[in-house]
Amino acid sequence: MxxxxxxxxxxxxxxxxxxxxxxxxxxxxxxxxxxxxxxxxxxxxxxxxxxxxxxxxxxxxxxxxxxxxxxxxxxxxxxxxxxxxxxxxxxxxxxxxxxxxxxxxxxxxxxxxxxxxxxxxxxxxxxxxxxxxxxxxxxxxxxxxxxxxxxxxxxxxxxxxxxxxxxxxxxxxxxxxxxxxxxxxxxxxxxxxxxxMFFKYTGKITGIQQMGKNAIELEITLDKKIPYRYGQFVFIKFFQDGLEKAPHPFSISGGDGEKIFVTIKVLGDFTHQVYHSIKINTAVALNGPYGQLNFEKDAQSQIWIAGGIGITPFLSYLQAQPINCPIQLFYTYQGEDNAIYKNFLQGYASTNPHFKVNFIDTTQTERLSFESYHVPANTKVYLCGPEKMVKHFTKQLKSHNNDITIDFEAFKFR
Structure with missing residues (x-):
């Protein structure tokens, strides 16, 4: 970007x-x-x-x-x-x-x-x-x-x-x-x-769904609608005893604004606490939305690259409406337990001819590489995942595709 x-x-x-x-x-x-x-x-x-x-x-x-x-x-x-x-x-x-x-x-x-x-x-x-x-x-x-x-x-x-x-x-x-x-x-x-002052969207957790060994999806019902664009994220404070009160960023993986979904993967002390102890009816406050990914801008076709929990910004777009331009998704993860939403993505690809998905399990196959990958003309690339992954793939893609446009969200806030 x-x-x-x-x-x-x-x-x-x-x-x-x-x-x-x-x-x-x-x-x-x-x-x-x-x-x-x-x-x-x-x-x-x-x-x-x-x-x-x-x-x-x-x-x-x-x-x-x-x-x-x-x-x-x-x-x-x-x-x-x-x-x-x-x-x-x-x-x-x-x-x-x-x-x-x-x-x-x-x-x-x-x-x-x-x-x-x-x-x-x-x-x-x-x-x-x-x-x-x-x-x-x-x-x-x-x-x-x-x-x-x-x-x-x-x-x-x-x-x-x-x-x-x-x-x-x-x-x-x-x-x-x-x-x-x-x-x-x-x-x-x-x-x-x-x-x-700026956590003006309040609500509570109304649903918790297990998404594998290390991830959960939270359904949050808000007191007033939050206007967000697909691919954006929010800062959330959880008001539950035993959980840190500091706000943390999470991507919105779906919803209509009055009810939203966020998917949380265990990546550190705080997410470990949320994964193991979060409860229904826990009060929350949100600040946002943030993020500049825009899946509906200036592209006849798209390439999506997601690493681990980086799949969540793409899900909000897929779940909101049927896509009408060619999209190819590369989804890389470490072990099947970390392949969240895999069944949904397979089902979506089977019913929508515009959407193709490539699953890359790094415990079973070589790591994803775009070292000599040619991006077709009029194609926009979207990246989401850990900062190191985003930088690595951006460098590889740019080395052989000088004129391409790459938008990304990199998971790092320190």
Whole structure:
């Protein structure tokens, strides 16, 4: 999926920050290293504004970046870039000649100390966040909450250590005030308000169906209809004793909006808890829908590639209406117990001549490969599954089919 609008947004924000700092007039003459250090420090603050804004799960950002998986990818990149800018800012400040640093008040000395604390805080928290795969989801979320503290220190440092008067209504002062306010409010919103304000679809579990050894399908009846497009997903909170209260993303595998189905496969601690202990009538709250897969756009024929639980976005489309364009599905899984909905897919293929399905059990046959696969003209490719699988197949398909369009949902939210 392309993220052109999102990338342009980031470039415009960071470019504007660079220009404003470059042309701003300091309150006193500055050494060239000091000026460069201020500019880089300003870029770091702007970068963290982007980081916190991207964490809000705004649907506008979902559209701009063509999916939350892309939003989170750029969120991660911007965090790393901003941290590098913070470190570079500190290194340059140490190299500014003492005679060119000017007189420092007790307030500026204090803000400088806070800036250093903020730098160490960002380094520690971002390094820990990059080790997300070794952390439980709830622990990872707690670490992200603490990011507001070094960001606050950084804002204070920017305002009271700077040789530019950021409190004046200059272009730089206005830009800094807007971005730091939005950045701070975005972080505060995710910390205190997100789970109360944006889970407006409530309901309860009205059905539980076993889908093999490691998966269940939940029927959820909502108090009001949720408008969703086939292939989208929602964040769900389960209000049941013993289950983690944090929201988790699940693809919608069917339903009419008033009643929806989600399929949950055991992939970690939380899904293991849900699989073994979820009960009928458990209250739920939903936020969404999210996702930019669109099976009805600009294609005369389609190729679907699903890995494991990645079959669920395709099911919502198949179960809603009969397809009327050629679709070939490649469904790869590890063992028959993980081949959820196999009977449904076989039955659908037997009754609809437009639909063909290929089952690839990696315990019985070689892994699926598109190394030399030729995609027919006017064919769109849809991928859904683990991030590594999506990247691998995308690379293979692109290597022999330069002009094809590939849309995907990759299962990774850290």
């Amino acid at each position: 392309k993220s052109i609008r999102g990338i342009i947004f980031i470039i415009l924000i960071m470019g504007t920050s660079s220009l404003l700092w470059f042309f701003a007039i300091p309150v006193e003459p500055l050494h060239s290293l000091d000026k460069l250090s201020h500019m880089i420090g300003g870029l770091a603050i702007t970068g963290f504004f982007v980081v916190f804004l991207l964490s809000t799960r705004m649907k506008m950002l979902d559209r701009w970046f063509n999916g939350l998986e892309n939003v989170y990818r750029y969120h991660k990149y911007m965090a790393i870039i901003s941290l590098a800018l913070v470190i570079l800012h500190g290194q340059l400040q140490e190299r500014v000649p003492e005679m060119d640093k000017g007189f420092e008040t007790s307030l500026s000395e204090f803000s400088k100390e806070l800036g250093e604390l903020g730098q160490y805080g960002f380094i520690a928290l971002i390094l820990i966040a990059l080790l997300a795969k070794f952390l439980k989801y709830e622990h990872w979320r707690v670490i992200h909450r603490f990011m507001l503290i070094p960001y606050t220190f950084g804002i204070y440092h920017a305002y009271f250590s700077s040789k530019y008067d950021l409190l004046q209504p200059t272009p730089l002062g206005i830009f800094t005030a807007i971005t730091t306010t939005i950045g701070f409010m975005s972080a505060l919103y995710m910390l205190t308000m997100y789970q109360d």
